[in-house]
Structure formats: C-alpha cells, structure tokens
C-alpha cells in the first residue's frame with residue numbers, strides 16, 4: 093500500500109467517523125429536544141383534569157312508571173353548585189317533590205326504589221324549611237302545567253356533580269327523582285311527596301371544553 097493510498101484511506105476513515113459523530117450528535121440533540129418537549133408538556137397543568145371540576149356535565153332521561161321517556165335533565169357543574177335544566181311532558185299537573193336519589197338505578201319501574209333514598213351525607217334531615225336541614229339531595233318542587241309540561245332552570249349549591257361529599261357522579265351514580273305529590277320541605281323523610289313517578293339516571297357527559 094502506497095503512502096498516498098494509506099493517507100487517503102485514513103482521511104476517509106476520519107471523515108466517516110466525523111460523519112457518524114455528527115449523526116450521533118444530531119440524534120442526541122433530537123432526543124434532548126424531545127425530552128425537553130415532554131418535560132415542558134408534563135410541567136403544564138393537565139387542563140382536562142384541572143377544568144373537569146368546573147366543566148363537569150351530566151344528563152338524564154326521565155322515565156315514568158311504564159318506562160316511557162317523559163323528560164330530560166341537563167346538569168352542569170358551577171364553581172359552587174349545580175345548574176339544572178329540566179323539561180318534562182305527559183306528567184300530572186301540579187307540584188311534585190323532586191330530589192337527588194343516591195343510586196343511578198331506575199330499573200324498578202313500578203316503584204323506582206332501586207334508586208335508593210335521598211343523597212344525604214352527614215344524615216341531615218329533609219327539607220329546606222327544616223331548622224336542621226336541608227340535606228344535599230333536596231331540590232325545589234317541579235311545577236307541572238295543566239298541559240302536562242314543565243320547563244325549569246334551577247340551581248343547587250348543596251352538592252356537586254363530581255366532587256365533595258355526596259357527589260352526584262359517585263361510584264354507584266345517582267338519579268333525579270320526581271314524586272307524585274308536593275314536597276312541603278319539612279316533613280320527614282321526604283316532605284310528604286309520596287310515590288316516585290319519574291326517574292332519570294344521571295350520566296356524566298364527556299368533557300366538551302372547547303379550549304382543549
């Protein structure tokens with residue numbers, strides 16, 4: 093092998109090594125950039141989790157004792173309570189006790205007993221007018237018009253959808269219940285509101301925050 097050839101090969105080898113090093117450095121840099129990006133992303137607040145409390149939404153289809161749909165409810169979490177929009181049809185006119193019941197189960201159509209009792213963390217008594225109440229599941233009466241319909245927007249700050257004691261969206265869910273009679277907001281255990289004539293299992297809605 094001539095000196096010239098030897099030198100050329102040696103130069104070639106060095107050039108190859110330099111190229112490999114550069115590729116390696118580039119890869120390392122890419123990896124570093126990627127790691128940094130992941131670190132930055134991880135450091136950002138998890139907006140879906142952070143916003144979940146404020147944005148939680150839920151819905152319920154209300155059925156009667158025959159299992160026919162007679163209404164719907166939409167529920168939206170606010171900073172300190174739940175905003176409800178409820179509409180019903182084909183219901184008996186008049187005032188009807190309405191409450192959050194502790195299980196998301198309306199399968200026992202004839203009685204809706206499957207929905208359990210009222211949501212009442214701490215065992216507080218029933219009734220807005222009770223000196224020791226109300227309990228968290230209390231809601232105002234639903235007032236149905238002569239044509240069997242009612243549309244109402246109302247707000248409760250006695251409980252939350254997805255957090256806090258007695259939260260609506262707990263492991264066994266909850267139901268929105270409409271009773272046959274008026275709730276006097278005082279008598280135990282349900283304000284004299286009688287049998288259960290409308291029941292809706294409350295289902296969480298996926299996060300629909302448009303900023304995500």
Ligand SMILES: [Cu+2]
Nearest residue numbers: 190191269282
């Ligand atoms: Cu009730």
